[in-house]
Amino acid sequence: MGFDLELDERTVQWRDRIREFVEEFVIPREQQAFALGLTEELRTELQEEARRRGIFAPQAAAEWGGGGFRLDEAAVLLEEAGTSLLGPLALNCAAPDEGNIHMLTQIATPQQQEQYLRPLVAGRVRSCFAMTEPAPGAGSDPAALQTRAERAGRGWVINGRKHLITGADGAAFAIVMAAGGHDDGTGATMFLVDMDTEGVRITGHASTIDRMMIGGHCQLELRDVFVPDERVLGEAGRGFAYAQVRLAPARLTHCMRWLGAARRTHEIAVARAAEREMFGSRLAELGMAQALIAENEIDLHAARALLWQTCWLLATGDRGSESSSRTKVFVSEAVGRIVDRSVQLCGGLGTTDDLVVGRVYAEVRAFRIYDGSTETHKMSIAKRAVRRITAGAHA
Amino acid sequence: MGFDLELDERTVQWRDRIREFVEEFVIPREQQAFALGLTEELRTELQEEARRRGIFAPQAAAEWGGGGFRLDEAAVLLEEAGTSLLGPLALNCAAPDEGNIHMLTQIATPQQQEQYLRPLVAGRVRSCFAMTEPAPGAGSDPAALQTRAERAGRGWVINGRKHLITGADGAAFAIVMAAGGHDDGTGATMFLVDMDTEGVRITGHASTIDRMMIGGHCQLELRDVFVPDERVLGEAGRGFAYAQVRLAPARLTHCMRWLGAARRTHEIAVARAAEREMFGSRLAELGMAQALIAENEIDLHAARALLWQTCWLLATGDRGSESSSRTKVFVSEAVGRIVDRSVQLCGGLGTTDDLVVGRVYAEVRAFRIYDGSTETHKMSIAKRAVRRITAGAHA
């Protein structure tokens, strides 16, 4: 009778080990990463230690070498990993690999899984997801896809341009979304494209507010790239449907990681406010600071409660488009507020890398945009709500 | 493994029956209540029907005649009851009786329970909770209590003034909070005071924005009111501790009911926006309206997720002061936003009683103030957060 939100023993164990790992091993390497950027050396060092501690790839299926946790359990673990900007990479549960792992587990053929998924889960290679295009191509509106795949013998020839492809530089392969796939040229298809295929070229790196994504945000050119049939992911023509498979859980894992980052900035800010003297008392005792602290606490717990509920829903089989949309908007906006307030609480130092909060502020901005911007989600949430309510169902 | 947020069968049955009851019986009586006020006749009519349908007092303990639902299950049922402003009264789960029922169940002696609790659960009488005082007395700061109880033979003599005592007019008894109780005159004590006791007088009704509380918001005078020892609720001197017993769950049941009211206004507004033509399209298809609708959906689900999580926590034994504070602030603010947006979506008609949303707007304002104002809770949330975080625990 009643609900059950108790964490089971194994989840608690992993969470505590992740926490220890982040504190002992990851955080001491942060300032170096802020100063020099994320390198493959650092990635290797972090991932080896995570593997050694038995906390690698918690969200990946056990049969492929991951922790095998259900989505609602992963919520706890990825939040913990997210408390350092390097944590998700260290645990191999960072975007975009984590989303690709999920999709390959769901959709890829056994052979593709052996070839692409297994090394990806193991952290032996990195990958990227090549969907977004420069205007007037696919951005918030996937239907605007311009990159095209044409039938060519026992394979396909892809032409097009992509941009803001996170992690492309240094990736072993890309999952490329291209228009076409049905006999009449409609639909869209996903392809597993090795980055060293002829015709694939990284033509530039975007200079963005954030800097902590390994492999950057790249422009990609695909010129007459030939991909054989066995590298079609799932079935040709079903790309849009597959994008949904990736999307809902990928949104939620973003929420988990960023919730951890927000919690970290909040804790840094509170610890500092508890020490700092101002106007004759501790900063943390001034009502103006208390308001910021309390609003952070409230946002943090509301975001987590909504996230956990939605993860449970998806874990128990619901497709969860509607609930994951709502959750993505709420959590991304709440996280944005929490980090912003944390910066404010820290004053001038809050805008520096030293206190970490300034770095998180810069890194997190795009979260309200990618995987469906707040506004795009709101449009879809409203449409579904109108349909549901006019059909007599309740919110 | 993982969480379980599935509703059990009995909860679903009660919820559906409450929904049917509200739609078939309660809503048709709303406009009459808006026009004429809440009368004892209407209360009796509503409660008889609710009893007949077997959905009376869901939150009250089964041994005292209630539904015996756990707090996290009650969250579902009281939300449903709250979809009409008359619903909670109809089901006898409205403030202040519902909170008094809870407290009497926890604290009263068996004899007090027979005499006061049983008829209260049955809806044979109403009660009130007399704590708040005019300045400089007890408001947000209970320590400022001015009403005093002095030892007098085998009982106590109470003197003082109370105000904004909801439901006092027509109540059979009041639970009166008064300073004193320990031998040295410190502490505070709760008394069961029959309203027809000599010296108890209702001296006025506040004219407030809301109008739908049976018995109004009264000024109360207690002049040399004698209360025998057997009417001390629990032990003398422990009043402040008992207030906490009442407070945390009472906050949450307010959240449940008002969440239902907010959901109702949202559904009314959406249904209307789906019909209304404006600038050549349905109002519900205009982006400005979609934004309001989506924000309502998000607030509604975030509020419910947080509320359910907190109810589960309390149901499983946690004292929940911290989480119930956070939840009260978030839900009351979210509900305020939802109702306000619903008014806005309905345009001019939104400010009228006809569409119900205008009435809810007026009724709900005080929710951000009573049972701890947003600001008072934030102060306490911040203090606890600082203690927790500086002690090395995580949010």
Add this chain to the structure above:
Amino acid sequence: MGFDLELDERTVQWRDRIREFVEEFVIPREQQAFALGLTEELRTELQEEARRRGIFAPQAAAEWGGGGFRLDEAAVLLEEAGTSLLGPLALNCAAPDEGNIHMLTQIATPQQQEQYLRPLVAGRVRSCFAMTEPAPGAGSDPAALQTRAERAGRGWVINGRKHLITGADGAAFAIVMAAGGHDDGTGATMFLVDMDTEGVRITGHASTIDRMMIGGHCQLELRDVFVPDERVLGEAGRGFAYAQVRLAPARLTHCMRWLGAARRTHEIAVARAAEREMFGSRLAELGMAQALIAENEIDLHAARALLWQTCWLLATGDRGSESSSRTKVFVSEAVGRIVDRSVQLCGGLGTTDDLVVGRVYAEVRAFRIYDGSTETHKMSIAKRAVRRITAGAHA
């Protein structure tokens, strides 16, 4: 060189006299009005005293008996009048008469002005503006107008229904907006319709959150109402253009009056917070309260600065549609926030009529809806901004 925002001597004199009048004469009559409603007797009493003090109808043209102040000066005076909910009525600068006075001054024939405008400015009669219709008629979208005027001999026959017509009950005449007027039946026309004309009937009063509008918010039926040609306001067919004449300044005078009301609630709340003890200090010294106070101050001054600038723009000949839209949205939202915070600062008492702030809270809600809702204005502001910016002009 530079700007000049100095008030001239006559404006300062009127402002000070209005302030004195409100304090000495109007405020002492508020509680009576809250309890019993606005009566014609009270209106007469208030207006006689205002006339006696030489502060009547400040915004009306001098030749028609008003103060003859320019719009930017009127901003100062109507704010002052607005500090009591009864002040604008007392000074005959309340909606809807004030807007009708403006329109009749601009558009009416000399004969219409003698017959309708002069007694209106003098406060001998009241009027109403009958434009809004129940769905699917004219609301936010005037083009949906359903009430029609048909040519009939030397006049017109009007049929239709109006609702939410403020002040209709007890008004001597209505300015009725009806479709038709051009030979082909297009366009819209405004008519001066005596309320005692055959076929004009008040069919109901809306029960709204606010209660302080004399004459209420009425449903109006027009059945075969004959209006002779000389009661066409201005020219037939130009009704939509005339509505614009009324609209921009009417929005701004609403802003002025409500800004005064908001200032009053803020001052009440601050005065109370300066006295009230809580948690061992004055409420006004707690940071949470300071935040509310400071945010009120900022909103108040930003609203006033924007309002003054826009009034200056209109006073110097700009049509001001864009700036009055922006100003209406900002001021109505800011006023809503200020009054809400003032309620919050006052705690439980803040929701009562006693402290006035609760009454203002209820009265002011519709301001974000009427004369163009926030959302309707935002749509128009965005469209104009896009046109302006893509044409290379700057904001």
Add this chain to the structure above:
Amino acid sequence: MGFDLELDERTVQWRDRIREFVEEFVIPREQQAFALGLTEELRTELQEEARRRGIFAPQAAAEWGGGGFRLDEAAVLLEEAGTSLLGPLALNCAAPDEGNIHMLTQIATPQQQEQYLRPLVAGRVRSCFAMTEPAPGAGSDPAALQTRAERAGRGWVINGRKHLITGADGAAFAIVMAAGGHDDGTGATMFLVDMDTEGVRITGHASTIDRMMIGGHCQLELRDVFVPDERVLGEAGRGFAYAQVRLAPARLTHCMRWLGAARRTHEIAVARAAEREMFGSRLAELGMAQALIAENEIDLHAARALLWQTCWLLATGDRGSESSSRTKVFVSEAVGRIVDRSVQLCGGLGTTDDLVVGRVYAEVRAFRIYDGSTETHKMSIAKRAVRRITAGAHA
């Protein structure tokens, strides 16, 4: 009669020339500066062209080589300069030099003005303002000043550490704030300290979210720095009073420049939204985008109206502490919102340097913190409001 907010001819001329300069000369150099940072070469190039066009140092007094505009006129010009992040530097009206120019004009001796002010106005040298200290020193609370000046012969010896000193690297001199100055060691004093004085050392650069401040944000060490009496700025011991002289106008010039930057991001976002196709229509025609655009317009105009009014107030002799506090909070928060919405409107590209908006987002964050954080100002605004209102004066 009425206000006058008309710009005079000379202000319009300068504004138009600044606009042309920014478009033709400054903006084409932005991407280079974003990529390579601000160099002295770029500064020289920009300033030479600005001098050539006769628009140099508009806010500086004419006798020292500036434009000699009054503060309310400068509001127009510095906003225009601010439309490029490089504009204020190009026109020599950027922080911190602009604030130092103001202070030296007000306080310095004729000899100090010849030696320090004249070359500073001319752009021959740069300067910095060394007040902020690492905890537990002077930040939001100037009273916590730890750097001390001790009497030593015909001068002073200064010891202490400063941090976040903008522009220190490459500056010719610093205005250093140090405790001491009165005979009893109380008070604070400002010193003109040449950066090549023995004992002055830049010990580090903060790595901050923003990157476009020439000379960075430096840590400064002052070890036994001897400063002769003639380098005391104004009088010894009056440092706190002088800080106020600098503060109020410096806050306002920040508001001017950042308002320009915000306007620029808004215009970029609108232009892009007017072109971009999404879901079958122009982005700018979607209600969600219209809301962002309209809110930007409203914030922009409200911020400007408040800023102009406050500048007029200071220009006409008011000390303006209260109004400049309110203005700083409102404008910095509004600017933050505008830039954030502009990023959101631009989607993924909005987070890049390419569209400029991403860069402005990073640069502007600290504005809500420096020169008095939002929270510090709110505390002071509330205190003053309580004093004013309890004394019977009106807001």
